[in-house]
Amino acid sequence: DQQVKQNSPSLSVQEGRISILNCDYTNSMFDYFLWYKKYPAEGPTFLISISSIKDKNEDGRFTVFLNKSAKHLSLHIVPSQPGDSAVYFCAASAITGGGADGLTFGKGTHLIIQP
């Protein structure tokens, strides 16, 4: 039961170009979305998040777009840099009434920035 789907296992982008990573979700109760970056043998590092009351959030080179009607979000990285090469995870949090909910992760997209 994949509630958060990242359908591209890998993505290769030229340095300096825009990287677009996509994520789809099925659970209508998700209202908070996060992107994490992960290098091998390290923990996920938080990149950027967005609440369902917004449709865009920007932080430097990173912008996340949320389309609630399509249950789709995307992460844009521009310009892409070699250090951006990593696995990117989309994660979501749901309204369940509790105050400490676990995140549901996608399987990740391996972004490769080519020089």
Add this chain to the structure above:
Amino acid sequence: EPEVTQTPSHQVTQMGQEVILRCVPISNHLYFYWYRQILGQKVEFLVSFYNNEISEKSEIFDDQFSVERPDGSNFTLKIRSTKLEDSAMYFCASRNRGRRQETQYFGPGTRLLVL
């Protein structure tokens, strides 16, 4: 910048043995989590902990698992009788304040290998 730390970084154990994985969350954080990532699979939520009790747990978190905050700084995950399928990377995470929509920060992980 404050970080979540985890020890040990690697642990090898025999099937049936007990293991304790340790985490030191960020000092002013109030919510604590354990996740795991089996090799090649997505990061999966195990349990969340707040105010000295479990807030939420997944179906993975069965009776062989337990969590504890034995003092003001450590947060532990105990696996009572390890199985081969418990081999995974275990991540601790923490977040601040009471609003659910706060970022969870992850530690570097403990790689557990059950033989």
